Amino acid sequence: MKDKNMIWNKFKLDTAKNLPLYRLLADRLRQMIVVGSLAPGEKLPSSRELQKLLCVSAITIESGLNALVEEGFLCRRPRCGTFVAETLPGAGVKIDPPKCIYAIFSNMSVVSGYWFLVLGELERQFRAAGYQVCFRQQEAGAPVPVEISLYRDCAGIVLCGYNSLAYTCEIQKRNMPVVLIGSLDTESDSEENLDMVVHNDRERAMISTAHLLDLGHRRIACVTGPAHSKFAAKQKAGFLDAMRDYDLVPDAADYFDIPDLEYEDGVKVGYEIFCRRNRPTAIFAGNDRVAIGIIATAEKLGFPVPEEFSIIGCGGLILGGVPHTPALTTTVSLPEESARIAAEKLFRQIRDPEAPRGTTVVRVSTISFGETTMVCRSGIPGGIVPAEPVRLASV
Structure with missing residues (x-):
């Protein structure tokens, strides 16, 4: 008994490894079982005793023990405790720690400029830390993560886009490190317990609309969507903020809701x-693809840009396979910075599952001036000549 007490008194986790604490616990116990420090049928200290010994949460203890139960090294006996299995997995069996991080996109095309750059930066960050990156695509409204219970090799997940609350909560229940680039599709108190990286879409829409107002435009249309999405609501709010700053109240007819933010949707709404x-x-x-689609329709109908009308996009990304002449005026995005912040948040969760969560807002306030905006031909009311647009600095 004295020897066993000494073993448990010296029981420590190798926190130098970049792994979740529950995995470190599972690895340490597995090693003790394999080398014979813990004999078949031997009872482990209670979860509360292990929690006190290691100064970790009950969730960490339960997750580590459950992992070894699934592997066959431990077994649970109701009202008795946790024991080393009488029959262990075959000799030489080696369970590698999870070394894969999943990037899951919700209804997002990774070939679009923004998400392609996000995925590229995530790959760089995670490969540099020794992880593989697996790409998956998942419907935003899916209630249960596809095969999430089978992600035995998963060290963490990055959700990209606007994700359903139910989907995100299912991942959290599995005590898996998770970070969102984007947000939830509905407002929820759960955001307080999530690590998220978001752009200030409302501020960006306000800055874009203000640029058009500074050029003397007063009849301005807002094209975004889908109609009931959180993203569209934020863009409409920013558009309205700018209009109100000029004491203008947009008509309901000035809002155009489109089913998606793709080039073809811009062509149709044009x-x-x-x-x-x-x-x-x-x-x-709402984004550059839509803006370019609208320009294509305008040119086909004989409305030259920017002489007949001005248009500003959102994103500032090079778009492969989509014509974009003339050069588009737009607000820039920061996909690489968003991905780097998300990677840092995920690494922190992997090292410490109890680390505080929170939302980091990436502020975008730089306009990339192209050839699609100019002073309104009808002029500004009162004969005021608009000042030269000022390039705003990134924050």
């Missing part, structure tokens, strides 16, 4: 906009 009797003189587009 016909709706330019066939109106009272056409806008400027457009704020």
